[in-house]
Amino acid sequence: MSVRYEIVAARHAERAAAKAYPRPRNQKPMALHFGAGNIGRGFIGLQLSKSGYEVCFVARNETQIARFKQRQQYTVTYADESGETEIVRNVTAVHIANGDEVKRRILNADLLTTAVGAASLPAIAKTIAAGLERRLATHSHPLYIIACENAVRGSSQLKKYIYENLSAEGRARANRSVTFPDSMIDRIVPAQPGDDPLAIRVEPFYEWIIDRKPLRPDFRSIRGAVFADSLEPYMARKLYTVNTGHCVAAYLGHLTGCRTLQEVLKSAPLHRQILQTLEETGALLVRKYGLDPDEQRLYIDKTLERFANPAIVDDVARVARSPLRKLSRGERIVRPLLEAHELGMAVPRLTAAAAAALLYRNADDPESLQLQDALRANGLSAFIAQHMGIPARHALHAELVAAVDELRAHSARS
Numbered sequence: 001m002s003v004r005y006e007i008v009a010a011r012h013a014e015r016a017a018a019k020a021y022p023r024p025r026n027q028k029p030m031a032l033h034f035g036a037g038n039i040g041r042g043f044i045g046l047q048l049s050k051s052g053y054e055v056c057f058v059a060r061n062e063t064q065i066a067r068f069k070q071r072q073q074y075t076v077t078y079a080d081e082s083g084e085t086e087i088v089r090n091v092t093a094v095h096i097a098n099g100d101e102v103k104r105r106i107l108n109a110d111l112l113t114t115a116v117g118a119a120s121l122p123a124i125a126k127t128i129a130a131g132l133e134r135r136l137a138t139h140s141h142p143l144y145i146i147a148c149e150n151a152v153r154g155s156s157q158l159k160k161y162i163y164e165n166l167s168a169e170g171r172a173r174a175n176r177s178v179t180f181p182d183s184m185i186d187r188i189v190p191a192q193p194g195d196d197p198l199a200i201r202v203e204p205f206y207e208w209i210i211d212r213k214p215l216r217p218d219f220r221s222i223r224g225a226v227f228a229d230s231l232e233p234y235m236a237r238k239l240y241t242v243n244t245g246h247c248v249a250a251y252l253g254h255l256t257g258c259r260t261l262q263e264v265l266k267s268a269p270l271h272r273q274i275l276q277t278l279e280e281t282g283a284l285l286v287r288k289y290g291l292d293p294d295e296q297r298l299y300i301d302k303t304l305e306r307f308a309n310p311a312i313v314d315d316v317a318r319v320a321r322s323p324l325r326k327l328s329r330g331e332r333i334v335r336p337l338l339e340a341h342e343l344g345m346a347v348p349r350l351t352a353a354a355a356a357a358l359l360y361r362n363a364d365d366p367e368s369l370q371l372q373d374a375l376r377a378n379g380l381s382a383f384i385a386q387h388m389g390i391p392a393r394h395a396l397h398a399e400l401v402a403a404v405d406e407l408r409a410h411s412a413r414s
């Protein structure tokens, strides 16, 4: 193909794309969602479809993509006594490696969401930037990009990765028409057994809180989402209760040979330890983020009930996954440890939970093997200082080392 032909073809494509806006009134708004995994199908796709969007998943699994294209719908079943099932309609999918199709979808999207795992944001940012570059050269229709990950200010993180891959002109244009509201999502969607690659089973509870500040009047509301002027307290409450509690349950449960969260919560001593840890982080949330103590107590009780939900089977391995991420400084273990310490609050249970995380090893979890390799190669103290960001001079450092020693001694005895 000659260079001249390519230029003419590209201009033709851009002119055709420019005509796509404004979109005909009868056409549904379009959402492009990266990651057709548990939360993508079990929460984000469902809410977007209910909000009137046509949803296209950007996925990696060929079988799943073929089924999406063929059926254009899938089912979500609620894990409670009702056993109710909803049909999610107006969905399709495209493979992440199909660059042209992904770009075309980005060109026409009104909303772009992600649920790929925080570690995959840099990788998908490249793909999104390539699509944005083309879109922004063509039209300036507003686009909202919301990362729905367990990550602090995930959309802002994604924005940074996308901007690193945009040209200077692309960045200037993106500043005018692309908005990245941060959000917090909560729904337990365990790994799904079964033959159907699309059907999904979810707990009935959900929370999706979106930062209201950057939204303009053109933002199309999302069914079930709540808009908050300050995301921080909601984010901290969820991270330090649901995710810290989950971690404690999974890492302590793993040490005692439990395979599911349901099994862990049935053990009275483990249940007590999880509760006591959440009382520590709860006290921190009340003090630092001004939460109401009674409401926090109810939130903790509800959270433990959700963990124990007998209508789902949530593997310890899923909840414990990626311990290097979970042991990093801004995450669910170290962040509340440091904040509590700064305020002079004692957190022995949380320290013990951190020790359990440090001992986590599962042959199927590559991060857990890296963690154990790092501990073997450089020692516990170096890991606590370098990876967890708690230097040797910090009082918590010695407390953590002591907690790990105690847990190792205890494991050796039992």
Ligand SMILES: NC(=O)c1ccc[n+]([C@@H]2O[C@H](COP(=O)([O-])OP(=O)(O)OC[C@H]3O[C@@H](n4cnc5c(N)ncnc54)[C@H](O)[C@@H]3O)[C@@H](O)[C@H]2O)c1
Binding pocket: 034, 035, 036, 037, 038, 039, 040, 058, 059, 060, 061, 096, 115, 116, 117, 118, 120, 123, 124, 148, 149, 150, 151, 185, 186, 187, 188, 189, 190
């Ligand atoms: N499952 C839950 O209970 C839950 C609840 C709240 C938040 N989250 C968060 O949602 C995110 C997704 O979690 P999940 O449980 O759905 O995980 P999952 O493994 O079920 O789904 C992730 C999906 O992203 C896809 N993916 C990963 N990297 C990709 C890439 N580079 N390109 C294209 N696709 C890619 C995977 O193929 C997979 O389908 C995580 O950030 C998680 O912390 C999960």
Ligand SMILES: O=P(O)(O)OC[C@@H](O)[C@@H](O)[C@H](O)[C@H](O)CO
Binding pocket: 150, 185, 186, 187, 188, 189, 242, 243, 246, 247, 318, 319, 320, 321, 322
């Ligand atoms: O997804 P992760 O690995 O960050 O954390 C595991 C679980 O704690 C998490 O997925 C919860 O189920 C979820 O955050 C509930 O909303």
